[in-house]
Amino acid sequence: MQIMRIHHVAYRCNDAKETVEWYAKNLNMKLILAIAEDQVPSTKAADPYMHPFLDAGGGNVLAFFEIPNSPPMGRDPNTPAWVQHISFKVESEAHLLEAKAQLEANGIKVLGVTDHTIFKSIYFFDPNGHRLELVADTATPEMQRKLDAVKWEMLEEWSKTKKAPKHAAWMHDGSYDLAGEAVAA
Structure with missing residues (x-):
């Protein structure tokens, strides 16, 4: 079997209409499909839902479920809020800065720009609490x-020690310049 691509990723939301409007306004995603049922097709459980699908660009689809008969949404209390997140690629650093300005103009608190050396990013939350x-x-x-050459070594070391391997510490310790060359010590 060969996976072709992710068909869609689905998350829970508090309010389907509010969520669709938020993603349209802040991330320019268009509503491409909405499915609503009174019964879950896979389990046959009587549980009405609204399931909107949004165009996240490049054939990627982000979907949500509003399920009003379930207890209110919560987070896994054992997982820090920064861990689970959805990451979207933008065209350039200039586009990233434009997006940050637009989000902040819309009243959204943005963390970053964070420089990860191999990419720069910003972080924020949607109205459902998804990072x-x-x-x-x-x-x-x-x-x-360089990262490709050490990925398996790093994974193996982590598997044995549960301590961060230092094979790619250059990403955050400043030991590489913007051209990807080692900085003289």
Whole structure:
């Protein structure tokens, strides 16, 4: 089997209409489909829902479920809020800065720009409490090559020690310049 792509990713929302309008206003996503049923097709459970689908660009679809008969939404109390998030790629750093300005003008609190060396990003929350990230790639081919060369070693070391391997510490310690070359010590 070969996966072709993600068909859609679905999250819960508090209010389907509010969510669709928020994503249209703040991230320019268009509503492409809405499904509503009184019974869940897969489980046959009697549980009415509204299931809107949004165009997230490039064939990507973000969907939501409003399920009014369930207890209010919550977060996993054992998972920090920064862990679970949806990240969207933007065309350039200039587009990232434009998006940040637009979000802030709409009254949305934005964290960043955060420089991850291989990309820059901003973080914010949607009206449902889902953390979102916008990313502009900045990696050089050399940076990508270096990360690719150590990915399995890093995973194996983490698996054994549960401590952050230092193979790619250059991403956040400033030891690489913007061209992806080592900075002289």
